Amino acid sequence: MSENHASSVLTLWLGASLSALSWAEEISYLEKPVVVTASRxxxxxEDTLASVTVITRTDIERQQARSMQDLLHGIAGxxxxxxxxxxxxxxxLLRGxxxxxxxxxxxxxxxxxxxxxxxxxQNYPVELIDRIEIVRGPRSSLYGPEAVGGVIQIFTRKGGKKGxxxxxSFGGGSYGTINGSATLSGSSERAWFNLGISGxxxxxxNACKGSFSAGCFTIEPDKDGYRNISGSARAGYRFDNGLDVEASFLHTDGHYEYDGSFQNRTQLAQQVFGGTARYSLFEPWRIxxxxxxxxxxxxxxxxKLFTTRYHARRDTISWQNDITITPNQLLTIGTDYLYDRINSSEKFTTTSRYNWGVFAQHQISLAAHKLQLSVRHDDNQQxxxxxxxxxxxxxxxTERVRLTAGFGSAFKAPTFNExxxxxxxxxxxxxxxxxxxELGAAGRFDWGNWSLNLxxxxxxxxxxxxxxxxxxDNIDKARIQGLEAILNTEIKGWLIQTNLTFLDPQNRSKGANKGNILPRRSxxxxxxxxxxxxxDFVVGxxxxxxTNRYDDLANNQKLDDYVKVDLRAEYLINPQWRIQGRIENLFDKDYETAAFFNQPxxxxxVTLRYQP
Known part of the structure; x- marks a missing residue:
């Protein structure tokens, strides 16, 4: 596959769409998930004006994904x-x-x-994830700094049926790999909880095939292992007066080896905990x-020799008010506080900063039209x-086809490292x-759904x-153009999900790199x-x-295009037990997504699952 094959790829996608129209039977698998990330x-x-992808717990298990990379690789944008x-x-990198x-x-x-x-x-445990919402496009007017390319929200598992x-789950495979997980959930009329652990x-x-002058700047032809253990807890309760409270906790410990001239082992611990309270003082107003x-x-x-230590802490507080003006108008007003603090063995001249933000959003539905307006003011300490x-x-x-158009601005404060x-x-x-x-079009039919966003x-x-x-340095300007196409359908019993991305991420700064492709973007x-x-079998x-990408601003380090095929199957032993098997990279393709770094x-x- 090369850049000259763009038209053939588009033809392939359109062909699949036409085939779906011709051969698809009536289906019932298409759910209508509710999302919260796009507009808070x-x-x-299907009603949001943003370009959104939702990955459910069912998707995670059906695809037999073992990492976030498995889940997100190839998703549109x-x-x-x-x-x-x-x-x-x-x-x-989202939308370039x-x-x-x-x-x-x-x-x-x-x-x-x-x-x-x-x-x-790479450390987020997929076995403890309930769903993922991916929102493409700027969202700084709702979330403040960082949301330039979009927002990805991960929801940990929660309680389900009563009792x-x-x-x-337990599995093993190539490279001496073993995985395991266990969860326990429960719920009653008012309360629910979920506890989980995975490893x-x-x-x-060998992670890197570099040299002393490129890549990892060393030659260490050894196996570079990885260990991870994670735990999560999430619970909620609804009181008689309508107050709804929820708390969650996720902790993951990863130990990984790699190739490097200065350091080649890292112990990384990530942790997040927080709580949410929702209450309506009176019917139109929800806090x-x-x-x-x-x-x-x-x-x-x-x-085994210690080199550096980094500790980063982020504290966040958010107060949001949703006011229903009329059945077709929703006004959202709120404020966010973010406080970043670092502590390191390296001497940073500044180690903390805060960011205050106030925002407002007005959503209006009128006949065939829907409008979403938002504005935000951030006060950054620096x-x-x-x-x-x-x-x-x-x-x-029509009742099934909608057109969209949008504009958004965003900003990103430099990091402490920068x-x-x-x-x-x-x-x-x-x-x-x-x-x-942005311009978009989307449709939902009995045979499936599709969307196009330019x-x-x-x-x-x-x-x-x-x-x-x-x-x-602030030396660059960039212009990124893109087209995303998504098609989900069912053909003769086959559940088919397709994602197509065209991207033109150009460096538009003055100098020798003007017109070059930004690094690591295909x-x-x-x-x-x-x-x-x-x-009793499921196959997939x-x-x-x-296509190819470049690893540097000068576009001298080219990474070749590649094609990768994965196969999977599972057998339903009984309603509670099933065994799954997956072959990844069937044709043993040698490829890189970062220069000099090997891929599996x-x-x-093979995984054995118990799920009553």
Whole structure:
């Protein structure tokens, strides 16, 4: 697959759509999930004006995913860069923006490191996740800094049916890998809870094939293993007066080995806990108060010799008021407080800062039209006032087809590393500013649903590494154009989900790099996932193709395009027990998503599940 094949990929996607129209039978699997991330209010996913993907617990188990990388790789608008296999640093780039331009929430609480600016998703335990909401496009007017490319919210598992319900899973496979998990949930008329634990251990493989002058700047041809143990708790209660309270906790400990000249082992602990209270003083007015804290602790070693330690803490408080003006008008007014603090063995000149934000949103439905307007003012301790806004409009062309248009602005404050890291930081950096315009169309039919979204994003003062000064600098502008196409359908019993992305992420700064492709972005990606139940068997496959990308601003380090095929099957032993098997990278494709860092070859994994 190459850039010249763009038209053939589009033809393939349109062909699948036409085939679905011709051959699909009446189906009932298409649910209408409710999402909260797109507008900070409950709404059906099909009614939101944003481009949204929802990954449910059913999707996670059906795809036999073992990591966040498995779940997100190939989803429309997402590029993944992994540095050497399971547990290694994995960053995601949403709609061509930077890895620290994605806001990650866990049960409503901000995650991510104040030092690096991004969230290390490779450690998040998929066995403890209930669902994931992916919102593409700027959301700073609702969430403040970081939400330039979009927002990803992870919800941990919660209580289900009345009574107690345990689940168990255990599996093993290639590279000496073993995984296990257990959960216990329960609920009554007013209360519910879920407790969970999961663990993973793998010998891994050689993470890096670099040299002393490139890649990991060392040669260590050994196996680089990974161990992780995680636990979660989530519970809620509804009082007689209508007060609804909920609390959640997630902790994950990861120990991973890699190749590096300065350090090659890391112990990383991530933790988030928080609570939410919802109450209506009277019927039109609903108050939501959320507070929480996330921590990220990283201890780094060269073999067994300690090198560095980083501790980052984020405290958040949010007060939101949803006021129903009329049945077709909802006004949301609120305020957010964010406090970042770091403590490190490295000497940072500034170690804390706060950000206050106030926001308002007005959602209006009138006949075939829907309008969403939002504005926000942030007061950042270091960078002063920042104002962002958003406007989206939707028009129902028919009962099943809707057109949308939108505009949004966003900003991102520089990270502590970019500002103050000894020998690297630049304290004169300015915040990054972004503007996005978007057009979309979506349809929902008996045979399935589809969506198309076309967008353009401009980023000013983009922070990049300046080779002339050996520091980060506001030297770049970027213009990102993209097209996302999604089709979900069922054909003759086959559940089919397709994602297609066209991306043109250009560096528009002055100088030799003008017109180059921003690093680690593939310009075209196509993913199709299909599964079908045949009696007591369920079979499935995932096809992923990505065109080449570059690993550097100068576009000298090219990473080849690749195609990867995964197969899976499961057998329903009885209503409670099932056994699953998966072959990943069937054709043993050698590929990279970050230069010099290896990816898994052909491998298999088998899982036994108990779920009453």
């Amino acid at each position: 209010t409950n709404e059906a996913a 997402i590029n993944i860069a992994n540095t050497g296999g399971p547990g290694k640093l994995t960053t995601l 923006t930077e890895s620290d331009h994605v806001l990650v929430l866990v049960d409503g609480i901000r995650m991510g490191s104040a030092t690096s600016g991004f969230s290390e998703i 107690l319900k345990p689940t168990l 993973s251990d793998t010998n891994g493989f 939501t108060l959320t507070a929480g804290r996330s921590n990220e602790d990283s201890d780094n070693f060269k073999e 960078f002063g006032s920042q104002v962002t806004g958003g406007a989206s409009w939707g028009y129902s062309l 500002l103050y890291f000894p020998g690297f930081g630049n304290p004169d950096l300015k915040p990054e500013d972004a503007r996005t315009v 967008y353009e994003t401009w980023i000013d003062d983009l922070i990049s590494y300046n080779a002339a000064t050996f520091t980060p 310009k075209q990606a196509f993913r199709i996932d299909a599964s079908r139940q045949l009696g 496959a995932m096809f992923l193709a990505e 070859g052909r491998n298999f994994f």
